[in-house]
Amino acid sequence: MSTDHRVPHRAEPSQPVSHRWIAAITVANVGLFTAWFGPILTLLGLQTQRFAGSDKEAALAWIVGIGALCSTVATPIFGALSDRTVSRYGRRLPWVVAGTTGGVLSLILLAVAPGLIVVGIGWCAAQIALNANFAAITAAVPDHVPRAQRGIVGGFLGLAQTVGGVVGTGLAVLAGGIAGGYLACAVFLVIATLPYLAMRRDHPLDPAEREQFSWLEFGRGFWVSPRRHPDFAWAWVTRFLINLSFAIGLVYLLFYLGDAVGHHSPAQGVLVLTAVNSAALLATVLVAGAISDRTDRRRVFVCVAGLVMAAATTSLALWHVWPVAVVAVAVLGLGMGVFTSVDLALMIDVLPAAADRGKDLGVVNIANAMPQVLAPVLAAPLVSSFGGYGALYGVAAALAATGAVLVYKISTVD
Structure with a gap:
């Protein structure tokens, strides 16, 4: 499909998106999350174990935390830039190309890294590049998807995130070593992104509509006032708390299996748990999105999800045995x-301004990225000094439950 010149970029979409477009953006997201989760779930842990030895927890915390800080800054910046990009190919697609290219080069650097410093540099570069891609692809959802389809499209993108975790972990474990794992993730990223790019569906920005650039106004635009937009603020807080809960448990999963559960092969254990998590997610992700669209309700789904996740992490806090881990990850x-x-649909429903969708969704992504910064900071002392893995997953449960309750502070979305 050629670039669509007919729909103003500020217009609320009204025409349903095709199954072909949904499939293409879903596969592109699978590639993106494969490039993220292959390193996060397995490869970075194996590298820090190789280079840092007994200090692996602290080394991983620094690398993941600094990389997530780069992600926190990069996504809203690239989202804002894509809002303003004038190109014959549209506003978003040039950044998908740039982000994919940069992500591949960064993964290659990680594959040949001789020590922790280069690992840190490579992961920061990967976070920046992949978030350019992520910001542009995510902004395409409110650009093209009408309200009545946002739940089901959000379901497919949630499915892509989990499938990306499985594929990334599988490639990391089965590709023949750390270098092979990174290179396999890079190749898969390219293959998965090409069908979406080939559709060339984007809304070009008319140069006449582009506001005069000002660094001062550009910087000010990243602040979304909670007073003027309270529902956006509460939705952001809900997403932040539930993602922080998930990140706290995720960042040390490899070490949890080895040190607390005593699994004979923690890397293979992570692969099994990721597969179990994905199978369970398949049972709800598309159904929940479709029911949310049909009933036009969002909050109750987010609340129930947070409470279910709190129950799962509570069981991980209380029982450090492999069968419980499998069941808990399934419930999670x-x-x-x-x-x-449903949360993506909810966030899009409360976006402050159509002209700033890329930037505002970049601000939303801070609620995803900042937990990756804070999770290692909170997790390291919890594991080493304040109760071990029981305390770690207990805190994760409390955060998820709090987010589940606070979603009802949103007043303009049912």
Whole structure:
């Protein structure tokens, strides 16, 4: 499909998107999350274990935390830039190309990294590049998808996130070593992104509509006033708390299996748990999004999802045995399936301004990225000094439950 010149970029979409477009953007997101989760779930942990030895927890915390800080800054900046980009190919697609290219080069650098410093540099570069891609692809959803389809599209994108975790972990484990894992993730990223780019569906920005650039106004635009937009603020807080809960448990999953559960092969254990989580997510992610669209209700789904996730992490806090870990991760997948599908639709429903969709969704992504910064900071002392993995997953449960309750502070969305 050629670039669409007919729909003003500020207009609320009214025409349903095709199954072909949904499939293409879903596969592109699978590639993106494969490039993220292959390193996060397995490869970075194996590298820090190789280079840092007994200090692996602290080394991983620094690398993941600094990388997530780069992600926190990069996504709203690239989202804002894509809002203003004038190109014959549209506003978003040039940044998808740039982000994919930069992500591949960064993964290659990680594959040949000789020590922790280069690992840190490579991961920061990967976070910046992949978030350019992520900002542009995410902004395409409110650009093209009408309200009545946002739940189901959010369901497919939530599915893509989990499938990306499975594919990334599988490539990391089965590709023949750390270098092979990174290169496999890079190749898969390119293959998965090409069908979406080939559709060339984007809304070009008329140069006459582009506001005169000002660094001062550009910087000010990243602040979304909670007083003027309270529902956006409460939705952001809800997403932040539930994502922080998930990130706290995720960042040390490899070490949890090895140190607390005593699994004979923690890397393979992560692969099994990721697959179980994905299978459970499949049971709810598309169904929840479709029911949310049909009933035009969002808050109850997010609330139930948070409480289910809190129950799952509570069981991980209390019982450090492999069968409980499998069941808990399955329950966590059920909750995450509901949350990832409906929460994206909820966030799009409360965006402050159509002209700033890319920038505002970049601000939304801070609620995803900042937990990755804070999770290692909170997790390291919890594991080492304040109760071990029981305390770690207990805090995760409390955060998810709090987010579940606070979603009802949103007043303009049912």
